[in-house]
Amino acid sequence: MKKIISLVVVLLFLVSCSTVPITGRQRFNMVSDAEVLPTSFAQYEGFLKENKLSSDAKMTKEVQDVGLRISKAVDQFMRANNMVAEANSYRWEFNLIEDETVNAWCMPGGKVVFYTGILPICQNTDGIAAVMGHEVAHAFAKHGQERMSSSYLQQIGGAVVAAGTANKTAQSKELWNMAYGIGSQLGMLSYSRTHETEADKLGMVFMIMAGYKPEEAVNVWIRMSQRADASQAPPEFLSTHPSNQTRIKDLKDYLPTAKALAKKYSMQ
Template identity: 50%
Template sequence: MKKLGLILSFAAALLFIACKTNPFTGKQTLALVSNSQIFPMSFQQYNQFLSENKVVKGTAEADMVKRVGQRIAIAAEKYLNANGYQGYLEGYQWDYNLVQDDQVNAWCMPGGKIVVYTGLLPVAQTEAGIAAVMGHEVAHALANHGQQRMSAGMLQQIGAVAGNVIIDDPRTLNAFNQAYGIGTTVGVMLPFSRGHETEADQIGLYLMAIAGYNPDEAANLWLRMKANSGGQEPPEFLSTHPATDSRIANIRKMAPAAKAEAAKFGVTSFK
């Protein structure tokens, strides 16, 4: 029991001291690892990825990806500076690349390293469609969702260790480990991830609107994404992402607020 007390005290101390404020929501978030630890790893992995994949350069599509990325980054800096978060982007090294791959996907690593796959272009269709995706992915990085997932995973591991310290009976321990793994994944980690996706949708809409892109296009993008996938997706409670129909409905509800936010920066007409 003494060991358990030490473990729980350690976890409580981590929770107490390792919190950051999300500049877009004002919420306190987990931060057991710092950006100074994460960014160098992110930059190294990004450079390795680029060296192992075909980066498209000098085309109209590649230029569009860079243009959209730059506008989203400028929008982020405007928003953060206007809301009292000057210097929040310290350490970011923005980079935007189009990579030859049939995946209908894009991502932004911590620190602002962005990749858009060529497979996304036919589904995105327009520059505003690309902005919707890139705004969403940049939002994950700005809200430190990767940092939060790593932190939550660490706490999940601490809980597992605590259970293994308490339980002596092998059969009970085996049952605990199975139940704990399933329970914390379905009941905690997956909802945590879905919450991040919804948050990134909202922040992404703000960013694309401030950058001059119509946030209404985000819902249209997801209608095309649904059609492209044939409507195939796991049940929401077993997914890291909200169900597509729920996502589209939420985005439509959030779009007017994004336009209102853009108006604060003098942006009233959109691409």
Template identity: 65%
Template sequence: MKKIIQITLLAIFLIECTTVPITGRKRITPVKDENVLPASFAQYKGFLEKNKLSKDEKATNQVKEIGVRISKAVDHFMRNNGMQKEADSYKWEFNLVEDKTVNAWALPGGKVVFYTGILPICDNEDGVAAVMGHEIAHAFAKHGQERMRQGQIQALGGIAVAIGTSGENKEKQQIWNTVYGVGSTVGMLAYSREHESEADKLGLVFMIMAGYNGEEAAEVWVRMSEKSKGKKSPPVILSTHPSNESRIKALRDYLPEAKRLAAQFNAQKN
């Protein structure tokens, strides 16, 4: 048992790290796309088959058009910065689902869903672009794949005796389910907040690159804060998202840098 634990700890220590483009954050190397994207695309297809797409043609077209516009800006960045293989791996898709929940999300590989419930918070085209940029940023930074790797490492450290005993299919199923879990420790929750903050910054850069007004990103969270007034929310330390107030300040503070980066990336030649 002692030897197994020692081997496990050594394996964790030797975990390879990579860097997130633009933000420069050091991250644990994400799970490889080939082990994730087929399941992601199947999951997205299954979700759309079980949920009702919005019949609001105008709103649907707006979500799709903004998604395409921002994803093209991201694709442009990747192809001009040595990320051609990654750019080819994304299968961007944007859908508006009829649901009152105030939410939007993205799966690995560029599959994005907006719920109709978030549109009043978006309020306008730039607001939709702010939320869209944030979700596209999650896919771009491979937060889902990184979260899977983090889950693997948690399991590696916590269940050392199980190393090498699970079959390949079971392992793939386990790492996929990790994307939808909130984690079992405060450390894992803090990790999620880090992803949210990074997606805010990247999303701000991306929406400006696509020609949208970056000032609206903070305003989305001003409206979100107003909507949540009077409602009890968990303390920041136990939340998977930063507080609305800290988010608003961070977005406003980062706006000048986001504008600078967007101009720099848009000036790159094909």
């Protein structure tokens, strides 16, 4: 039984691998758009009904204008690179929520939320573009679908552990499951950091393609690191995001590459 499950895992991995455009990273995705997008769109609508939209018309328009410019650049890239079907699947939408939480997110299919609490960190239009590019990049690279696929694979892995420990004592089996759970959780955390780093890089490329200043992406994370509660962040090893200092260094290092890639793809 254990061998059969292991073989299934290997086969699923092989047939579900693809390449993230621009970065070239190999990803594992066994969740189709048809499976995830209807739920994503419905959950987004539900969220908007349960949360207060910002009454600041000027800031709302600025967030939406930036989102439209960046999503247009992404759409043009996809259509120029034989990704027409994918481009057609996105339903881009950008909303500003009245909430002091310092956050923004994007659901599969291009549904974006900014919280008013992140605007002081953004500070200006280019800062908004830096955060927007990052969030749009998550949707573009299908990080949500990939995370779902990884969770599914983790469940299958749990079945392998169960099969492999069937003849062990109850105490031994519990220890094995504890070890698997801890190890798999840390693996998932690391995987999330991979997504965050990739979104930082793609987001920088996209904001340049849309006509914004990429240097502001670095400044956003400098301001983030200066937040009063930044020192309370968990160690990077146990964090789902890279540390602020790591992001600042990585973005500075990637800036020349991002400019070159944006120039290359803008000429298509």
